[in-house]
Amino acid sequence: MSAPERPRAGGGPRPGRPLTRPGLRGLLLLAIAVAALPLLFPKNYFVTVVGVAVGFNVILAVSLNLLIGYAGQISLGHAAFFGLGAYGSAILTTRYGLNPWLALLAGLAVTFLVASLIARPILRLKGHYLAMATLGFGIIVHIVMVQAVTLTGGPDGLSGIPGLSLPGWTLKTDLHWYGLVAGVMLIVVWLSLNIVDSRTGRALRAVHGSEFAAEMMGIDTARTKGQVFVLSALISAFAGSLFAHQQGFVSPDSFSFFVSIELVTMVVLGGMASTYGAVFGAVTLTLLKAGLVVFHDYEMVILGAILMVVMIFLPQGLFVGLAQGLRRGLARRRERRAAPGDEVA
């Protein structure tokens, strides 16, 4: 390959060889796993029903990871955007009879407006002040969902949301939904991998490292942070719309402060600043919660204890921590194998 004519300062993915990047090999593995599960266990509750929930959480965690993991901006109110999308679709289809796809677009438009409006003032804040502001935003949205009864149905929520249909094909069974959500999930993971590896991604990581230094390097930090905030909100709202149509019912409980906290937990549990870490965290926590239901009253105690223990002993996250351990172990084995060979030579 001839030398590039000018330094590739911005540089997206290298042209011509996108699939050889290690990240995309992981995506291929993920796609195979996602496709194999329903083929192996076509009628399994855990695959078709919990699987859809896992898919939604992966989408949300990956989008939140862009903000928390890469840009280093904590958000304790991410469920609000998930809720904006869901309620946008729910209200427009049930109260105004709008076509679900149009409702989805409208929900995205509203989310775009809200997110763009608050992005700048909120992202000016740092650390715990940012945590407080995002938390407050999430709680305000939740309270409106509960209180604006004439619009949102109040605490009981809205039911009778129509399903989605494409021309000539209606999503009916759990398996159909599994397919759609899994497809969207893979696209979101792919999108996240690409963003991280792009000019914007590098700018984000620079912002995470030191905003001041990033600013000195000519990065418009406010704009970069705002962009990723809005993008993250839009992905979550999109997931929210799908969620509303899949469930056929929405209530404020699905978008509360606890949900926001759970999403942050997924990101941190897997390992921050790693797209697959977010995927891993979302899968683990969703399955854990589904599994812990068996323990009834002990569910919270066990969940809390697991969170503490993992964070104390693997502060870099389960996925990242385990991956590092594995890599170190392999390297040590390779060294040991290489050592006797050196003596012979």
Added chain:
Amino acid sequence: MLDQLPQFLITGVTVGSIYALVGLGFAIIYNASDVVNFAQGEFVMIGAMLAISLISAGTPFALALVLAALCTVAVGLALEKFAVEPARGASVVTLIIITIGASIFLRGMAQLVWGKNFHTLPPFSGETPLQLGGATLLPQNLWVMGGTAVLVLAVRWFFNHTPVGKALLACSCNPMAAQLMGINVRRMLLLAYGLSALLGAVAGMLVAPITFTSYDAGVMLGLKGFSAAILGGMGNSMGAVAGGLLLGILESLGAGYVSSGYKDAIAFVVILLVLFFRPSGLFGRRSTDRV
């Protein structure tokens, strides 16, 4: 309209006192270790629940309150010793998740021990309402306000006039320098958690006769305490107290004049507005980045 103002203010100051105590707890731990302890609200719940249980088990009133406070302090010390201390040096987000894990754990334990029912404590000194210029005042309101005032002054005195309090302040200024001056920083951290737990427990016991307490009562109180601390400027103890009172009054006025359903939303909208215009709280020092 306006003739109800005194009543709203009384309610606001009462609720605000509780927020102030919880916020003060947040500020003390934050000062000592840069950690926001999201299990702060659980101290309030545990203090109240323990007192209720002890009293219904026949323990004399005063003794029950003291025992409940001591047990809550033990919980606070255990939290520092077994959850926060082993994770020293971890990032802020990791520590936040640890304390959130602790709060879920404590809530789960409370649910196992006390179930999901609401519990209440008898008022400290009767229920005869007092009339005060058109407003009704319950003796318990006075207990809350008085108790808070005494505690806040005691904490102030502790930090400004006792060697231990000054040592704790030194740790928050510069742990390394404090260690070099012979202060046992780890013990000071334990002390901060114990003190926070004590404040939380007292807040819980003061408010228990007015509101109902259940295993998840700490969630909202914790959030409000955090809001109070942020509103006042994180790390400023007296700012947290002012923030708590302000938050309580805002909420009460919002509930009275605008809509009771939206009272929490009003409080949070005000907090957001304050942060938009003063990004480090009302009384916080402007932060500067070290490059």
